[in-house]
Amino acid sequence: MATKIYPDAKSALDGLLEDDMTILSGGFGLCGIPELLIEAIKQNGCKGLTVISNNAGVDGFGLGVLLENKQVKKMISSYVGENKEFERQYLNGELELEFNPQGTLAERCRAGGAGIAGFYTKTGVGTVIADGKEHRDFNGETHILETGLTGDISIVKAWKGDAQGNLVYRKTAMNFNPDMATASKMTIAEVEEIVPVGSLDPAHIHTPGVFVQRVIQGEHEKRIEKVTTRAKEES
Numbered sequence: 370m371a372t373k374i375y376p377d378a379k380s381a382l383d384g385l386l387e388d389d390m391t392i393l394s395g396g397f398g399l400c401g402i403p404e405l406l407i408e409a410i411k412q413n414g415c416k417g418l419t420v421i422s423n424n425a426g427v428d429g430f431g432l433g434v435l436l437e438n439k440q441v442k443k444m445i446s447s448y449v450g451e452n453k454e455f456e457r458q459y460l461n462g463e464l465e466l467e468f469n470p471q472g473t474l475a476e477r478c479r480a481g482g483a484g485i486a487g488f489y490t491k492t493g494v495g496t497v498i499a500d501g502k503e504h505r506d507f508n509g510e511t512h513i514l515e516t517g518l519t520g521d522i523s524i525v526k527a528w529k530g531d532a533q534g535n536l537v538y539r540k541t542a543m544n545f546n547p548d549m550a551t552a553s554k555m556t557i558a559e560v561e562e563i564v565p566v567g568s569l570d571p572a573h574i575h576t577p578g579v580f581v582q583r584v585i586q587g588e589h590e591k592r593i594e595k596v597t598t599r600a601k602e603e604s
Contacts, residue, residue: 424450
């Protein structure tokens, strides 16, 4: 039985990376991000990338390392806060941004993976999001046309995977990962644990192996984005 397992992120990306390509990256904030694959892309040094992701990581971690390395030409994103380098590059005209409402971005990726060229939504009507887009009325309400998104490769993070590429995500780490995994020519997954083929309950598999070509296992850093404190009340 052929295996899709590779020893590390560098080998899993071998022959796939080039300048000016489009990469879809799973994750939401710092949850469920393919940090090992992102680091390998940084080490490769490919430039002029268009990256489709909910957000751009933070300074020094996640997709933020690609921004700091000046490898990203354009971000197609929903949330762009908490990253000073992103802000600096965008305000200085060094970085293009295609901003999307979060649900619209998720549906654009899902549609791309399902072979759907476009869809109509009410979200964004009457705002700058709608500028230049086709408008059409359905049942007396105005909608705008959004197009499906696809890319050259997808990088995703899962909890468990097997040698056939079947993936299971854990809790909120599902976020954008399942949508990203289907929307490109080649999907590379990093997982916390590789399990024997047949050990995953078919009913619990989130991304079937038909969508995944390469899998790596690695140690992952657990980060918390924000810490909220509250002063103790005086008695």
